[in-house]
Amino acid sequence: MSTPQRRPLPATRPSDYEAIVVGAGPGGSATAALLADAGHRVLVLDKAGFPRHKACSEYVNPEGARLLRDLEVEEEALALGAHRMAAMLIHTPGGGRFLADFAEAEVGRAALGLSRHKLDHLLLRRATAAGAEVMERAHVRDVLVERGSVVGVAATIDGARAELRAPLVVGADGHHSVVSRALGLDAAPPWPRKTGLVAHYRGVTGLDAWGEMHVGRHGYAGLAPLEDGLTNVAFVADAAVVSGRDGPLERFFEGGLARLPAVATKLAGAERVGGIRGVGPMARRARRTAGDGFLLVGDAASFLDPFTGEGIYEALRAAHLAAPVASAALRAGDVSAATLTPYRAARRRAFFAKRQVCWLVQGFVHAPALLDYAAARLDRRPALGRTLAGVLGDFRPAQQALSPVFLARLLRP
Ligand SMILES: Cc1cc2nc3c(=O)[nH]c(=O)nc-3n(C[C@H](O)[C@H](O)[C@H](O)COP(=O)(O)OP(=O)(O)OC[C@H]3O[C@@H](n4cnc5c(N)ncnc54)[C@H](O)[C@@H]3O)c2cc1C
Missing domain, CATH: 3.50.50.60 (FAD/NAD(P)-binding domain)
Incomplete structure (x- = not known):
């Protein structure tokens, strides 16, 4: 081309x-x-x-990756170093985890990490x-x-x-x-009003074939492995908190990440490559x-x-x-x-x-105790986890995650 x-x-x-x-x-x-x-x-x-x-976390979800194939550019994306992610690991504020395993939900499914550049x-x-x-x-x-x-x-x-x-x-x-x-x-x-900040890092450790989301009480972070050993690191917080911060944006960004212990460990020996890009409010x-x-x-x-x-x-x-x-x-x-x-x-x-699912997920992200509760149930109930992974990856109908049966199974103790 x-x-x-x-x-x-x-x-x-x-x-x-x-x-x-x-x-x-x-x-x-x-x-x-x-x-x-x-x-x-x-x-x-x-x-x-x-x-x-x-400004983007540079994660193409599994159905997005399939659309790249339809456009006949997936192969070239992989040749450019696009990183396959078979799952997304979500860490909750109380220390819980939920693995949205795309490959488990449907064989061969994966997201891609490739810089927007x-x-x-x-x-x-x-x-x-x-x-x-x-x-x-x-x-x-x-x-x-x-x-x-x-x-x-x-x-x-x-x-x-x-x-x-x-x-x-x-x-x-x-x-x-x-x-x-x-x-x-x-x-x-009117809601949510959040600002997203992203940067590229080199030398992030402990990331394998997954992307990661880390939800804290002050914001959430995303880690996505990209081409050439780069990792996209994102931090999302209330737009009002970002604009009313004390001090430079760099300090705010790095401080926000440092307050997420699992992220801080992975970034300990890493260096930022280039500047911080941001958009806010995003919705x-x-x-x-x-x-x-x-x-x-x-x-x-x-x-x-x-x-x-x-x-x-x-x-x-x-x-x-x-x-x-x-x-x-x-x-x-x-x-x-x-x-x-x-x-x-x-x-x-x-x-x-899917937009209704996104609104529901926003509700959970803003209610840490609820997110901890849901992650624990998803972890114990693999069929629910597969459904949600497929819905989040846009390769299963979003209605599946909105059905009363799904929600009842998710919320029952
Ligand atoms: C912080 C952050 C993280 C995100 N992370 C992810 C993620 O990990 N995965 C995901 O799927 N989505 C993510 N998104 C969303 C994703 O970036 C957008 O949904 C996606 O880029 C939309 O594509 P688009 O083609 O509509 O617009 P864009 O990608 O924004 O492209 C718009 C283009 O229009 C051009 N343009 C703008 N104004 C003008 C003008 N007046 N005249 C001429 N040209 C103009 C711009 O230069 C740009 O090239 C994220 C968004 C943010 C803010």
Whole structure:
């Protein structure tokens, strides 16, 4: 696959592109690749130059890994050093443990750890190889709306304002989505309001083929082994506590990790490589994910919290849900909200139940005694543990973890 190149500024004739994808994270690149695979003329705009880093724990859940296979990039991800994780070990505040064993829940299942520096560049190369045009360092500032329909975007490219037009705009511009904001769709849930901080470390010991989550009373940490002996280390705490901290962010981050004894032991001989990246508050959603002339995918559509590890999966899955709807609408020459509505319905079917599971898990993470209690029961009741591992890995229907039978078995003494 060739490296994405900076392309000359395209002409702004309406017929040049059928779709403009704003953002080249997993959601945008996968949507662009699938639309280009289907024969559409696609332009991808990203304000960054690739490869670039992204604040993320860099854990692709098992179903996300399968979607990488569907996109025919899994092999290359493994060749780039993606680290297979057959399970996720969750440490609770009272010293309990629950192993979400993906391979036990379904043979061959594993999550992948790969830096976003490598993963996102790989997916962007996939989009380019499919025929999508890519413009890096193209900062979208606004959407163009005519007669109530989105018809393009206004961007800053090489310091100059440019208007780029296409029948369909896909907002895949992540957490601070300009597309969602410009359309007045942004809605931040009042809870949880948490900030996630991440960094790469070298020399972390005691990590094997699993990722780890460590929940404390002051926040939680995640450890994910990546390529080239790197480990992603994340610390998540209340956004108000992070912004009201005394002293530098570095001290806060390292202090938070030091208060989690099992993490501190693993980091004892390790050194941080590069800076600390953060996002907060992380939870967000758009009131609508499709409308006249536009679709939203990935974080631009919604994101809750990294604890349950489905952000990249949801971005990739949303691309798979959006592309056929967008393709049919483009072929029909009708990109109205009514024609794009099946995408909203497909999202509801794909994500709604899992989101309820995520809210439940958030409740447990915020109630240490309850989390200790649940972990002890999951440990003793392997069938429940397998169900939850499959649901968290997005390869079993989330409804299984919401059924009264499951919840009763989980909560009975
Ligand atoms: C601290 C933290 C830890 C996380 N850990 C995990 C994890 O371990 N596993 C997991 O699955 N998910 C995790 N997530 C969530 C995951 O990072 C996101 O869900 C995922 O990146 C969403 O992909 P996306 O393509 O929608 O957006 P992004 O990956 O955010 O990509 C958006 C792209 O849009 C570009 N862009 C933004 N604005 C503009 C603009 N105005 N003009 C042009 N381009 C623009 C950006 O440069 C970027 O390249 C984590 C999130 C946080 C904050």
